[in-house]
Amino acid sequence: MKSYIFGPVLSRRLGRSLGVxxxxxxxxxxxxxxxxxxxxTSLSSEINDWVPIQDVIRDIKNSLHTNPDYITIxxxxxxxxxSRLGELIKEIKSFTSIPVAVITNGALLWKREVQDALLSADLVMPSLDAGDEEVYKKINKPVKEISLDLIISGLIEFKKRYKGIYWLEVFFVEGINTEISQVKKISLIANKINPDKILINTIKRPPSVKSARTVSSEKLLEIQSIFGSKAEIIPDLKSDEHNSNSEITVKDVINLLQRRPCTILEISNGLHAKPDKVQIIIDHLLSQNTILKVMIDNNLYYQLTTPS
Ligand code: SF4
Known part of the structure; x- marks a missing residue:
């Protein structure tokens, strides 16, 4: 049976986050x-009833005992x-007080129905990675019909309507959107959007395009100073070993890696298991060629050989 839940994983932004x-x-x-x-694999802006909502709700209810800091869609x-996102958020809030976060690329926020769906969430975290159309196409490689201007109008309009917490995430890739003139353009747009917080991020896991490069800590600090007092650099994860005593299975680890590549520490923190137990499963999966190793920024990640 397909599971619509992963984690809780230790998120650099949200603490212990139960992924939906x-x-x-x-x-x-x-x-x-x-x-x-x-x-x-499917570049699309089609809104659809992709999954059975009652199955998603069943999986969330079955995972509430893990007591996450956020339920994160x-x-x-x-x-x-x-298409049933708004209904799902309202339903979750009817049976738990755990706050609901939605992480979105913001591409559809200009649609009234998408804004309406997100209004009940406690925290919405949209992205903005470019200050002009040319860089937007380079970094986000979007569907043809959605321009950067349209996205910006949606980000601004939604902020005016939304009463919850609004964090804008800006993802930097060295050499694509890191020129100071580009950073200033993004910063000006961010000011117009007026989020509660601006989260500055860069590559920490194996990227889709292998040549995409992470941004140095020094440069991130320079970028942060351009964005001003609302900007924070997303910190690296710390070990959560004192909470690590769960038994884990091969399936748990694969389920996590299906969502994203992880280090041993991230798997250990996410599944509350001791790193040596994680290492045994990782060694097994490596010997079966189910996963492979990837180095990013001096950190060793494991990812599935064939993405699901
Ligand atoms: S980071 Fe991945 S999932 Fe998120 S908007 Fe970009 S392509 Fe889509």
Missing amino acids: DVIPSKTCPFDCVYCEQGKT SGSGEPTLY
Whole structure:
């Protein structure tokens, strides 16, 4: 039986986050060069009833005992493509007080129905990675019909309507959107959007395009200073070993790696298992050629050989 839940994983932004995946892998209006879920196989802005809502709700209810900090709707594609997203958020909020977050690329926020769907979420985290159309096409590789201007209008309009927490994430890839003139353009747009917080991110996991490069800590600090006091650089994960005593299975590890490549530490933190137990399963999966090793920024990641 397919599970619509992953984790809780230790998120660099949201603490212990129970992931909810409502989109077929990997369906998205973007094909970002930095995407940690691999290349977009279905480049689409079609909103659809992709998964049975009652099955998703059943899986969430079955995972509430893990007591996550957030229930986070994100996963293997763009969650605002799910036509029942608003209904799902309202339903979750009817049976738990755990806050609901939605991580979105913001590409469809200009649609009134998508804004309406997100209004009940506690936290919405859209993205903006470019200050002009040329860089937008380079970094996000979007569907033809959605321009950057349209996205910006949606980001601004939604902020005016939304009463919850609004964090804007800006993802930087060295040599694509890191020129100071480009950073200033993005920063000006961010000011117009007026989010509660601006999260500055860069490549920490194997990207979809192998040549995409991470941004140095020094440069991220320079970028942060351009964005001003609302900007934060997303910190690296710390070990959560004192909470690590769960038994884990091969299936748990594969389920996590289906969503994104992870280090031993991330698997250990996400599944609350001791790193040596994770290592045994990783060695087994390597010997079966189910996973492979990838080095990013001096960190060793494991990813599935064949993405699901
Ligand atoms: S990073 Fe997000 S928006 Fe970009 S391709 Fe991946 S899933 Fe889509």
